[in-house]
Amino acid sequence: MENSFRIRQGLYLLFFLSLSGVVCVSIHYSLPEEKKSGSLVANVLKDLKLGPGELSARRAQLVSKSSKQYFHLDTYSGNLFVNDKIDREALCGEINSCFLLSEIVLQNPLKIYSIEIQIKDVNDHSPEFSKNEFNLEISEHVPIDSRFTLESAQDTDLGENSIQNYTLSPNGNFRLDVQSDEFGSKYVDLVLEKSLDREKEAQFVLTLTAVDGGVPQRTGTVLIKVNVLDINDNFPQFTQPEYKVKLKENSPRGTLMAKVEARDLDFGSNAQISYSFHRVPEKIRHLFHLNENTGEITVLGPIDYEKETNYYMNIKATDGGGLSGYCKVLVEIEDENDNPPEILVISVTSPLAEDSPIDTLVVLFSVTDRDFGDNGRTSCSVEMNLPFLLKTTVNNYYQLVTQRPLDREKVPEYNITITATDRGSPRLTTKRTNTVLISDINDNSPVFEKTKYEMQLWENNIPGLLMGSVHAVDLDVEQNAQVTYSLVPGNASGAHMASYVSINSENGNLYVLRSLDYEQIKEFQVTVRASDGGSPPLSSEVVVRVVILDENDNAPFFLYPLQNSSSPCNDLVPKSVEAGYLVAKVVAVDGDSGQNSWLSYELLKATDPGLFSLGAQNGEVKTRRPLTERDTNKQKLIILVRDNGHPPQTSTATLNILPVDGFSDPYLNIASVSHETSEEDSSLTMYLVICLAAVSFVFLICIILFVVIKMHKKESSFITALPQFPPALPEIPESGVGSQNGSLSRTYHYDVCLTGGSLSSEFRFLRPLIPVFSVGDPNLSENHRISSVSQETPEEVECRKQREQARGAVSEDSAARSGGPGCAGNQAITANANIGQNDWLSYQ
Numbered sequence: 001m002e003n004s005f006r007i008r009q010g011l012y013l014l015f016f017l018s019l020s021g022v023v024c025v026s027i028h029y030s031l032p033e034e035k036k037s038g039s040l041v042a043n044v045l046k047d048l049k050l051g052p053g054e055l056s057a058r059r060a061q062l063v064s065k066s067s068k069q070y071f072h073l074d075t076y077s078g079n080l081f082v083n084d085k086i087d088r089e090a091l092c093g094e095i096n097s098c099f100l101l102s103e104i105v106l107q108n109p110l111k112i113y114s115i116e117i118q119i120k121d122v123n124d125h126s127p128e129f130s131k132n133e134f135n136l137e138i139s140e141h142v143p144i145d146s147r148f149t150l151e152s153a154q155d156t157d158l159g160e161n162s163i164q165n166y167t168l169s170p171n172g173n174f175r176l177d178v179q180s181d182e183f184g185s186k187y188v189d190l191v192l193e194k195s196l197d198r199e200k201e202a203q204f205v206l207t208l209t210a211v212d213g214g215v216p217q218r219t220g221t222v223l224i225k226v227n228v229l230d231i232n233d234n235f236p237q238f239t240q241p242e243y244k245v246k247l248k249e250n251s252p253r254g255t256l257m258a259k260v261e262a263r264d265l266d267f268g269s270n271a272q273i274s275y276s277f278h279r280v281p282e283k284i285r286h287l288f289h290l291n292e293n294t295g296e297i298t299v300l301g302p303i304d305y306e307k308e309t310n311y312y313m314n315i316k317a318t319d320g321g322g323l324s325g326y327c328k329v330l331v332e333i334e335d336e337n338d339n340p341p342e343i344l345v346i347s348v349t350s351p352l353a354e355d356s357p358i359d360t361l362v363v364l365f366s367v368t369d370r371d372f373g374d375n376g377r378t379s380c381s382v383e384m385n386l387p388f389l390l391k392t393t394v395n396n397y398y399q400l401v402t403q404r405p406l407d408r409e410k411v412p413e414y415n416i417t418i419t420a421t422d423r424g425s426p427r428l429t430t431k432r433t434n435t436v437l438i439s440d441i442n443d444n445s446p447v448f449e450k451t452k453y454e455m456q457l458w459e460n461n462i463p464g465l466l467m468g469s470v471h472a473v474d475l476d477v478e479q480n481a482q483v484t485y486s487l488v489p490g491n492a493s494g495a496h497m498a499s500y501v502s503i504n505s506e507n508g509n510l511y512v513l514r515s516l517d518y519e520q521i522k523e524f525q526v527t528v529r530a531s532d533g534g535s536p537p538l539s540s541e542v543v544v545r546v547v548i549l550d551e552n553d554n555a556p557f558f559l560y561p562l563q564n565s566s567s568p569c570n571d572l573v574p575k576s577v578e579a580g581y582l583v584a585k586v587v588a589v590d591g592d593s594g595q596n597s598w599l600s601y602e603l604l605k606a607t608d609p610g611l612f613s614l615g616a617q618n619g620e621v622k623t624r625r626p627l628t629e630r631d632t633n634k635q636k637l638i639i640l641v642r643d644n645g646h647p648p649q650t651s652t653a654t655l656n657i658l659p660v661d662g663f664s665d666p667y668l669n670i671a672s673v674s675h676e677t678s679e680e681d682s683s684l685t686m687y688l689v690i691c692l693a694a695v696s697f698v699f700l701i702c703i704i705l706f707v708v709i710k711m712h713k714k715e716s717s718f719i720t721a722l723p724q725f726p727p728a729l730p731e732i733p734e735s736g737v738g739s740q741n742g743s744l745s746r747t748y749h750y751d752v753c754l755t756g757g758s759l760s761s762e763f764r765f766l767r768p769l770i771p772v773f774s775v776g777d778p779n780l781s782e783n784h785r786i787s788s789v790s791q792e793t794p795e796e797v798e799c800r801k802q803r804e805q806a807r808g809a810v811s812e813d814s815a816a817r818s819g820g821p822g823c824a825g826n827q828a829i830t831a832n833a834n835i836g837q838n839d840w841l842s843y844q
């Protein structure tokens with residue numbers, strides 16, 4: 001019954017495949033059983049009408065319809081080999097036609113071929129009896145031609161290889177009668193030919209031989225011992241000739257299946273009945289147990305509907321006199337949903353490119369269930385939130401394809417769980433998870449951690465100093481995520497950017513290549529580009545702003561009295577002045593910025609410390625008391641200026657003050673002073689006159705050169721705009737302090753000319769000097785500072801002093817106080833009001 005059900009299943013499968021239209025060719029082969037592993041079955045290329053290598057190109061796979069893979073397909077040659085030894089008896093039992101069904105699945109495009117391989121029987125089993133010896137008890141009064149049924153031998157081979165005949169050892173009382181039933185099986189009866197006489201012979205020992213028809217021929221033997229008994233004239237009779245029972249598969253061992261009962265009308269030992277199996281296959285004895293005393297049939301082994309759907313067995317009841325009665329038991333197995341669906345994955349595409357188009361095949365698999373009816377009907381599904389779609393094809397094959405674009409940066413891999421569920425009760429479910437990796441493409445540009453970077457650097461730095469680093473992240477992987485850094489070409493303060501900054505292409509570290517000066521460049525910007533290693537590469541850019549921090553690296557410089565001058569500066573003061581008289585105003589500047597340029601003045605040394613005072617913030621030199629006759633005719637002041645840097649820097653200057661009698665009569669005052677001073681002071685007037693003439697001559701030459709240069713620049717193609725002049729500067733009071741650093745904001749120069757023949761001062765007022773710059777001047781900056789005066793030669797110092805005299809203006813009151821024949825009658829006094837560090841420009 002089991003084998004016939006399998007045949008029906010195979011026929012149903014072939015019928016379904018023929019209707020589906022997918023199986024184009026059904027191939028039939030035959031193969032003897034017991035072939036060794038690796039034996040060639042056939043070459044399928046010719047039967048499938050395929051060319052060499054086409055199986056491999058279309059990713060052919062051999063799918064077995066049985067639980068075991070008996071064959072192996074070489075996709076390159078097309079040869080079909082035996083994968084495992086085939087035992088026809090274990091595979092098909094007593095079924096004459098034994099077939100193994102397989103399918104060749106071709107992909108791209110999908111096509112399925114059915115292969116049917118018939119397994120032929122060989123004579124590999126000898127006839128066997130269930131016992132080595134049978135005992136028969138026969139009454140001596142049994143009539144002639146009485147039949148005694150003997151147990152048949154079992155041969156698992158089929159056809160000519162099965163049992164063909166029985167023979168009995170020679171004797172004078174018994175013969176054999178061999179018959180065939182409706183199924184073609186041979187049965188044998190022992191026929192009494194001569195009456196028994198227990199007194200003459202109480203026992204017979206016979207040899208029964210079973211012979212099959214195979215080549216070579218195989219035999220099996222058993223001993224039959226016949227014991228002659230007294231008369232027993234009643235046979236056991238069963239209550240019904242046939243029992244029909246239903247048994248659920250997977251019933252536990254010991255489950256009562258049925259109970260048979262026989263009765264005997266005899267009395268005593270002749271009525272004692274024992275039950276036994278009669279003419280049943282060996283597998284029945286392994287699956288069921290018969291209680292010989294009670295007739296109860298219980299489950300002994302595993303009952304599997306998928307292996308066998310029904311069983312039948314003969315039960316023999318024998319009384320104490322040796323007489324027997326027979327009945328049949330038909331067992332129908334009821335299917336249970338005990339087999340979960342089986343998922344067979346044919347192919348998995350992994351890794352899968354993230355730019356794969358829609359409907360790309362990801363997983364190809366099939367689902368089968370060994371149960372029957374609703375228990376064997378299955379449905380398949382995958383998770384709903386995946387970018388994949390499950391498509392059903394023929395013959396329980398499924399395709400999992402992409403249904404929307406993939407993004408590896410969001411999901412680098414998918415764990416796809418395939419769920420197959422049958423329709424039994426309760427429903428059984430099988431899950432199988434397949435991991436699909438998403439391969440990367442270069443679809444992401446590097447992204448900097450900041451939209452703009454700002455770095456600070458102290459001036460006078462060491463070349464090669466690390467300023468900072470930039471970092472960019474690429475969401476891609478491997479080569480597509482390898483970021484390299486480079487500088488975008490550009491200029492900073494007229495120089496190429498590569499001369500200022502370099503970058504490490506691997507880690508993004510930025511290094512300064514030269515020592516920078518805050519007074520020349522205060523900040524600059526560089527553009528950094530980050531590129532990945534993809535093909536084609538992607539890149540992004542970010543701006544890095546580098547701010548230069550000021551250090552206190554410039555010492556204060558005196559503008560008045562002029563520092564490092566070869567000739568001393570003398571200031572005249574009337575001897576009749578009162579306390580608080582403004583004698584002079586000391587002016588110094590500092591090339592630094594911020595608090596590094598905040599200046600304070602200090603009177604370091606004086607001829608008479610109690611006569612003069614010095615303003616710490618404004619640098620004004622004033623008298624503390626009126627002058628007396630005891631005061632010397634020459635007062636020498638050493639003035640120190642200090643900035644507010646850390647550490648602070650200082651400079652000193654010397655100021656000579658000459659008290660003069662009769663300040664309103666310059667000639668008499670100068671003569672008096674000249675008479676009382678030393679020989680060196682008496683010659684001061686002559687030297688000052690000579691210097692004034694030289695400076696005036698040089699100044700005239702400079703004016704001419706200046707005009708010529710300006711005319712030349714107007715004709716030059718480099719002048720792109722007219723010069724711009726700021727508005728006239730307001731007049732600043734003497735005592736006003738215009739900046740936080742204590743220095744003054746604007747410079748006014750005044751020319752005081754005193755001659756021996758004049759009795760009044762003559763003033764010439766000039767407006768402040770505003771340097772003219774062309775628009776295209778690259779050296780012009782917002783906070784341009786005064787160039788260092790300490791590097792000038794003495795001649796240049798004298799020339800510059802004369803230019804200051806011509807370009808400045810002094811208040812009338814200040815000129816009156818400082819007038820006189822000092823510096824050879826032509827003394828230039830600089831009174832600066834509120835000079836800021838950012839307002840000093842280089843002299844033209």
